[in-house]
Amino acid sequence: MEKTYRLKKEKKKKKIKSxxxxxxxxxxxxxxxxxxxxxxxxxxxxxxxxxxxxxxxKKKVKKKLEVYLQYLFYLxxxxxxxxxxxxxxxxxxxxxxxMVKNCYQKYLGEQYISELEKQIEYIKFCAxxxxxxxxxxxxxxxxxxxxKRGR
Numbered sequence: 001m002e003k004t005y006r007l008k009k010e011k012k013k014k015k016i017k018s019x020x021x022x023x024x025x026x027x028x029x030x031x032x033x034x035x036x037x038x039x040x041x042x043x044x045x046x047x048x049x050x051x052x053x054x055x056x057x058k059k060k061v062k063k064k065l066e067v068y069l070q071y072l073f074y075l076x077x078x079x080x081x082x083x084x085x086x087x088x089x090x091x092x093x094x095x096x097x098x099m100v101k102n103c104y105q106k107y108l109g110e111q112y113i114s115e116l117e118k119q120i121e122y123i124k125f126c127a128x129x130x131x132x133x134x135x136x137x138x139x140x141x142x143x144x145x146x147x148k149r150g151r
Contacts, residue, residue, distance in 0.1 A: 027053045027107060053107045061100055061108075061116065068093050069123065076130045086131050090124055 026048040033042075047053045068089065075085050097120045105113055 024048055027056065029056065050107070054109075057104050057107050058112070061104070064096065065116075065119070068096070072123070072127050076127060076134065086127055090127060093120060093123065 024046065026046045028044055028046045031042050031045050047056060072086065072089050072093075075089060097117060100108075100116060101113055
């Protein structure tokens with residue numbers, strides 16, 4: 001049987017109480033801190049405080065959204081990208097949006113989820129508009145080269 005402990009701060013005294021973490025509702029994640037402390041090994045961390053959970057998840061969602069944005073900008077600014085690459089990224093972004101909505105909705109709240117959906121829809125709109133502009137530019141370049149060959 002594995003012992004679990006919960007750290008709780010009570011005024012100036014610090015006590016460690018054992019408890020069953022399965023009964024407590026919270027968000028479980030693995031810490032990214034790779035510093036080894038003597039005698040302590042942390043493989044899972046369960047955040048119970050709603051404000052901490054909300055901050056952690058907002059930070060996680062923001063980082064992932066920025067990764068998608070940078071990849072989209074890279075694909076849209078490259079002149080020789082594959083035709084379906086942006087569609088793949090947009091589909092993956094829609095899948096991520098649905099995952100955030102399904103998994104994190106009880107922690108983040110309706111207002112944040114709706115704002116996130118609006119941001120993602122705007123990103124999709126801008127990406128599709130930019131892709132159309134690139135397609136038109138390529139078409140015009142192709143027509144210009146054909147016209148030059150014809151002369």
